[in-house]
């Protein structure tokens with residue numbers, strides 16, 4: 001395949017993308033032309049909030065074509081129809097065939113959560129020191145154990161799971177709200193929780209969770225959010241600050257008396273607004289911090 005690559009100002013990206021689509025590009029991707037330089041612009045917003053800007057000042061637009069002739073013809077047509085005003089053609093280059101599956105897999109290695117608790121991709125050998133482990137194939141869902149928010153939740157589960165209460169399991173009945181790959185629910189099972197509900201709004205996450213639970217030989221119930229019923233000794237939710245604010249009454253209503261609420265996906269600068277949002281029900285406190293993200297917990 002061949003890639004036609006263009007440099008465009010913000011206001012030309014959409015029209016050019018549509019034109020490339022119409023010219024039978026197999027795919028069109030857009031990235032910040034100033035990425036990894038001092039001029040790089042962060043462009044992300046939280047779910048439900050508008051991004052700070054619609055596009056980058058300068059974008060690199062890359063269109064993939066089935067062969068070199070198709071890429072060159074698309075360039076010529078764009079030029080004669082004046083689509084490239086204010087844009088610069090960076091070139092037409094061949095895209096070398098790669099084993100994309102192997103490349104993706106190579107970027108996900110075993111991760112240690114504690115010295116003896118590891119998250120291990122299904123295609124890797126178990127490290128010798130992994131006395132407890134989760135075998136994971138994240139598929140299309142979030143949750144590989146490499147993100148600080150997931151890691152902090154897993155550390156909390158491992159720490160809590162290692163405590164010895166007078167009776168029963170320290171995690172008790174568990175709700176994983178926003179389960180993604182199911183990693184937190186499976187970790188809870190590995191640390192002895194017996195009844196686990198894992199819920200998500202994304203059907204792909206539910207499929208992945210069910211598959212990962214089976215691969216790890218653990219029992220859990222995966223379903224849409226209305227699967228969560230009653231009170232739980234442990235409620236885990238690694239989502240983001242904005243949905244966590246909205247979900248405050250719902251999540252708190254699911255925490256059993258003396259149960260634990262564990263929230264992640266919160267940036268350090270969002271701690272006070274989360275405390276305020278949960279204050280009518282529980283006193284949230286920061287329990288862990290990693291790379292600018294915080295873990296907040298409360299006992300009901």
Ligand SMILES: C[S@@+](CC[C@H](N)C(=O)[O-])C[C@H]1O[C@@H](n2cnc3c(N)ncnc32)[C@H](O)[C@@H]1O
Nearest residue numbers: 142143150178179180200201202205238239243
């Ligand atoms: C950051 S991922 C966390 C995945 C996993 N629990 C972990 O800790 O790595 C957040 C997940 O929450 C789900 N989610 C987002 N908003 C939700 C909502 N309102 N109710 C339930 N799930 C939600 C997303 O689909 C996504 O799978």
